Amino acid sequence: MPTLVGISILAGGLFVMQGILDLIRSRVLVRIGGALDEDVSGRVFDAILRLPMKVAKVGDGLQPLRDLDSVRSFLSGLGPIALFDLPWLPLYIGICYLLHPWLGYTALGGAIILVALTLLTEALTRRPTKAAATFAASRSELAQAGHRNAESIVVMGMAGRMVQRWAEADRQYMAGQWNASDVVGGLGAVSKVLRMVLQSAMLGVGAFLVIRQDATAGIIIAGSILAARALAPVDLAIAHWKAFAACRQSWQRLNKLLTLLPPEQAPMLLPAPRERLTVESASGAPPAAPSWCCRTSRSSSSAAAASA
Helix, strand or coil, X not given: CHHHHHHHHHHHHHHHHHHHHHHHHHHHHHHHHHHHHHHHHHHHHHHHHXXXXXXXXXXXXXXXXXXXXXHHHHHCCCHHHHHHHHHHHHHHXXXXXXXXXXXXXXXXXXXXXXXXXXXXXXXXXXXXXXXXHHHHHHHHHHHHHHHHCHHHHHHCCCHHHHHHHHHHXXXXXXXXXXXXXXXXXXXXXXXXXXHHHHHHHHHHHHHHHHHCCCCCCHHHHHHHXXXXXXXXXXXXXXXXXXXXXXXXXXXXXXXXXXXXXXCCCCCCCCCCCCCEEEEEEEEECCCCCCHHHCEEEEEEEEHHHHHC
16 A cells, blocks of 8 residues: 555656646747747748739738748647657657567557658648648638729629639638648548557557566556557647648748848938928018019028927
């Protein structure tokens, strides 16, 4: 009983520490995304203002802002956490191998399958995600054009045609979203099932080793926990791969935009304006008066006096 109580207290303390570390990590990622937005948003908005003077047809002028929001949202979510946890996978597999080589081989086989699924997800989602982004830009451009020219469209009786064009653009956008979501969702479901199969396999291998008296009973639970911790980042990475692909494409578009429009050099600073008005060679005369009665003067007064 004292050992059970001590282990329970230790496990509770470790769980609390894990929760604190996860909370700190999530808050750090949110602040990293905010710092990126603070550093880049000014340049992105400046590029949006100068882009129509460089390119004849801009399209969706607010797309760079949405790209920046996409990058910031990804950095503030669970996607980077999965990528940061992936390097720990060999450590967990190595511990499983130290418990027993068969457990290590079982965990390694499952990890290889899940990593292959991750690479397959990358290959299959690149084109649908890019197509969905293109359709989203066309859809947004059509909506902005309709909003800007609403009065002309209604007066000329083109509202029905604009609705049809919007329906077609929306259909293409939704089809692109469905394709990308179907690929990611299908591979995510396969990876989840494989991870559960691997956990059951670890339990079965551990039980087989205990029956053969090649290991103790505690190795069954230890192997299952280690396998779950080793493969959870892979499962999480596959689940958030769509967001990762969208973030990568947004970052590439932002790089191209900021390369096309580098920051302008600071113009020459002018002296600060002063509240002083100087008038030279001023003349005044009543209407139809001879020129000899006109008077010229030179005066300098404050802005308040000039207004009076």
